[in-house]
Amino acid sequence: MPDTTGSSEAPTPADLLSxxxxxxxxxxxxxxxxxxxxxxTLTWTEDLCTAGGALHGGALMSLGDTAGAVCAFLNLPPGAGTTTVESKTNFLRAVRSGSVRAISRPLHAGSTLVVVQTSLSDDKDRLVGQMTQSQLVLPAPTPD
Structure with missing residues (x-):
């Protein structure tokens, strides 16, 4: 993730994704x-599918992990980093076309742990999956 310390501007979505x-x-x-x-979001493509044309669970988890990690990162103290310590996903329905939208929101943003909940929905706004991630807060390095 980009270093936002010393800058008054928040990173753009493109900067974060890069x-x-x-x-x-x-x-x-x-x-x-x-x-x-x-x-x-993630668009359904055949090369991301498993049997029967369903979007692979790993692709769905990667989408949710990406959105959740960005959300956690944006809730860190200045200069801190983060690493996932737990991630749980419940799959509720298959996605066989269209795209999936992940919406991540912090449940807890503390000094040692950030917990993020991510909802995954299809084009018809049906819940496809639900994720909860716990992210450890890594303190900013101290100068030597």
């Missing part, structure tokens, strides 16, 4: 990136 090459490779698009809500 730091996540795997998400870029999958085709994740980051629409909005705010501390209170991050929104990302």
């Amino acid at each position: 730091q996540m090459p795997f998400a870029v490779r999958l085709g994740v698009q980051l629409q909005t990136a705010q501390p209170q809500e991050t929104v990302a």
Whole structure:
């Protein structure tokens, strides 16, 4: 993630996504990136599917992880970093066309842990999956 310390401008969604090459490779698009809500999408493509033309669970988890990580990052103290310590996903229905939207919101933004909840929905606004991530806050490095 870009270093936002020393800058009064928040990173743009494009800046944040550029730091996540795997998400870029999958085709994740980051629409909005705010501390209170991050929104990302992933378009169904055949090469991201499993049997029966269903979008692979790993692709759905990657979309949710991307949105959740950005949301967690935007809720960190200045100079701090983050790493995922737990991620749980409930899959509720298959996606066989269109796209999936991930909406991530912080449930808790503390000094040692950020917990983010992400809802995954299809084009018909039906809930596809629900994720909860716990992100450890890594303190800013101290100068030598």
